[in-house]
Amino acid sequence: xxxxxxxxxxxxxxxxxxxxxxxxxxxxxxxxxxxxxxxxxxxxxxxxxxxxxxxxxxxxxxxxxxxxxxxxxxxxxxxxxxxxxxxxxxxxxxxxxxxxxxxxxxxxxxxxxxxxxxxxxxxxxxxxxxxxxxxxxxxxxxxxxxxxxxxxxxxxxxxxxxxxxxxxxxxxxxxxxxxxxxxxxxxxxxxxxxxxxxxxxxxxxxxxxxxxxxxxxxxxxxxxxxxxxxxxxxxxxxxxxxxxxxxxxxxxxxxxxxxxxxxxxxxxxxxxxxxxxxxxxxxxxxxxxxxxxxxxxxxxxxxxxxxxxxxxxxxxxxxxxxxxxxxxxxxxxxxxxxxxxxxxxxxxxxxxxxxxxxxxxxxxxxxxxxxxxxxxxxxxxxxxxxxxxxxxxxxxxxxxxxxxxxxxxxxxxxxxxxxxxxxxxxxxxxxxxxxxxxxxxxxxxxxxxxxxxxxxxxxxxxxxxxxxxxxxxxxxxxxxxxxxxxxxxxxxxxxxxxxxxxxxxxxxxxxxxxxxxxxxxxxxxxxx
Numbered sequence: 001x002x003x004x005x006x007x008x009x010x011x012x013x014x015x016x017x018x019x020x021x022x023x024x025x026x027x028x029x030x031x032x033x034x035x036x037x038x039x040x041x042x043x044x045x046x047x048x049x050x051x052x053x054x055x056x057x058x059x060x061x062x063x064x065x066x067x068x069x070x071x072x073x074x075x076x077x078x079x080x081x082x083x084x085x086x087x088x089x090x091x092x093x094x095x096x097x098x099x100x101x102x103x104x105x106x107x108x109x110x111x112x113x114x115x116x117x118x119x120x121x122x123x124x125x126x127x128x129x130x131x132x133x134x135x136x137x138x139x140x141x142x143x144x145x146x147x148x149x150x151x152x153x154x155x156x157x158x159x160x161x162x163x164x165x166x167x168x169x170x171x172x173x174x175x176x177x178x179x180x181x182x183x184x185x186x187x188x189x190x191x192x193x194x195x196x197x198x199x200x201x202x203x204x205x206x207x208x209x210x211x212x213x214x215x216x217x218x219x220x221x222x223x224x225x226x227x228x229x230x231x232x233x234x235x236x237x238x239x240x241x242x243x244x245x246x247x248x249x250x251x252x253x254x255x256x257x258x259x260x261x262x263x264x265x266x267x268x269x270x271x272x273x274x275x276x277x278x279x280x281x282x283x284x285x286x287x288x289x290x291x292x293x294x295x296x297x298x299x300x301x302x303x304x305x306x307x308x309x310x311x312x313x314x315x316x317x318x319x320x321x322x323x324x325x326x327x328x329x330x331x332x333x334x335x336x337x338x339x340x341x342x343x344x345x346x347x348x349x350x351x352x353x354x355x356x357x358x359x360x361x362x363x364x365x366x367x368x369x370x371x372x373x374x375x376x377x378x379x380x381x382x383x384x385x386x387x388x389x390x391x392x393x394x395x396x397x398x399x400x401x402x403x404x405x406x407x408x409x410x411x412x413x414x415x416x417x418x419x420x421x422x423x424x425x426x427x428x429x430x431x432x433x434x435x436x437x438x439x440x441x442x443x444x445x446x447x448x449x450x451x452x453x454x455x456x457x458x459x460x461x462x463x464x465x466x467x468x469x470x471x472x473x474x475x476x477x478x479x480x481x482x483x484x485x486x487x488x489x490x491x492x493x494x495x496x497x498x499x500x501x502x503x504x505x506x507x508x509x510x511x512x513x514x515x516x517x518x519x520x521x522x523x524x525x526x527x528x
Contacts, residue, residue, distance in 0.1 A: 025256020
């Protein structure tokens, strides 16, 4: 587009542009690499926490269910093996992780779900188990009846006795679950530890804890049971480092190229804007604001437009951003005030007394020493006691609290209203509502466009309207384009509507013509 050409820049040499782009790309690559690596590290660390908690919960549930089963079998200790064997076998069959249940009376195992009647001291089956504890666990590589098959031996003492209880041999079919989890979360090794023995995900035999890798990534104590879960893994993987380096190089190349491109095509545009002011290339457009109920015009929003002699209409976002960044927003706003005063004579003929004139103010203008004089000059140039001025402060621009509070108080004392424009598009919305005394809240059209389309955004719009009511703020919905949107907003208590459904921004004479033409909004006032 032609307007891009008039904002081009050729003040830097090609060598300067290349070297500056290289520096920009290098800094961007370092920053991106640092941030990306940190994020990867935190994600890896969080995944270790998640798998540790998940597996801890799994093991807690496993042993809790096993203990509950043992409690249910306590009455079998008072019977003989012949009468208990069937129940014992059934219990073992329906516990997938249990190889065998054994009834122990006075320290002697007398009945097994696997072999039936037997007589063997518990100490021979599991030497490290303490029968005097309510619950005890042991990791063992074999028992007198099962050789070279690692398992977890569990003891559940019968309440009120010394050597009576239920012994359970837990098969190591936990391992596939642990291995699957390790593969999913890139954990190098997992170990279950009881005392000085451990079962690991990468060894078929019981190993001593002194054989484990040092510095486990996570250690989780299984609540209520003498067993711990060890996770081993490095938060820095070679694949992550390679990805970080590659991503940083690509990002740095893109940013550096973009920076060089911007330096190539960018030009100091303030001279074009100031020339446009001097040659009266700017004009004002007026968009009506409709009051609810009745849908009568209660005011207008004043929007500045720039008709460049060669580039045509320049988008407002372009020249306003230029004015802000090049620090010429104040002369541009002063020119806007001048144009408002010129058009006010014509507007006065159609708009009734008390009609609102709303236009944006830049935060940088608010803090200018000339601001109050500019406002007083505007008031003096407008028809006396006819228009009510509303100053809109865009929510994208951050305000300084102390200065803004004083300026807002002064504006209110002068009889002006203050509105937050584009509410919800920046990061300071709630701060504005909390800290400043405001009169209007203008809802950005992005929320309006979601009505009937985006069900995730509509609740946010409901919340904004509820907040405005609680704060006694009048609401203006911008960007209304359909009767469905208008009906929804009316039904939800919005005070004013504005948008292309009623009229686009119009030059002063076109606005007067529109205002005097008949208008019919029956489809809104009486929706079908």
